[in-house]
Amino acid sequence: MSKKERIVCGLDIGTTKTCMLLARVSKNQNLEVVGTGYALSSGLNKGNVVDIEAAAACVLKAADEAELKSGVSIDWVTLGHSGDHVQSFNCHGAISIVGKLNQVTPQDMLQVIRAAKAIPMPPGRDILHILPQEFFLDNRGGIQNPVGLTGSRLDVNVHVVRYRRRDNGHRRVLEKIGPPYLGSADRGRSFYARHCHGDADAY
Secondary structure, three states: OOOOOEEEEEEEEOOOEEEEEEEEEOOOOOEEEEEEEEEEOOOEEOOEEOOHHHHHHHHHHHHHHHHHHHOOOOOEEEEEOOOOOEEEEEEEEEEEOOOHHHEOOHHHHHHHHHHHOOOOOOOOEEEEEEEEEEEEEOOEEEEOOOOOOEOOEEEEEEEEEEEEHHHOHHHHHHHHHOOOOOOOOOOOOOOEEEEEOOOOOOO
16 A cells, blocks of 8 residues: 555444445545455444443454455544434524624634534533534525635534433444553554544534
8 A cells, every 4th residue: 555545444333233344545535445344243232332342342353354355454443323322403503704804714614613513412412423514604505615705694504413422332342442542452453433423523
């Protein structure tokens, strides 16, 4: 693998099977699958982890197969999150633009997203992702990146994904495998995980 090549890794810990996929990202951002690994799942019930050690063993088995096929060593994964402990819904936020020439800045963009996620959170639940869907500038919609545009009011529609904190077994599975999610593994492998709900990183 050349130093310029970028490899991405996806992990899905399902009730029936655990899957890992490695893909090479090309210069034009296309993906080429270079390795896959599968294991029959154990330690899960309806998407929820009920046995951390059993689930961790399945992840390691899938990782071994994916690494063997691709010749790539895995050091981080994007983790798919599902189960009845995960909920999602839409929210709206708005702020006034008060900067020089009423031009939207990156700070304004972050501020309006934070305003959208400033919602009451039931006890025991945390936000997993905030996914911006569409920005509005003075009621003009269809904007994906408002930075540099001018207006007096900036709105955003976001999709919020939240989960029950006590049911975050997927994270504990990766902690069991090794650092930097605390824990350690006899085999010395460590995974850095970005939680996914079929989507992107949180703000």
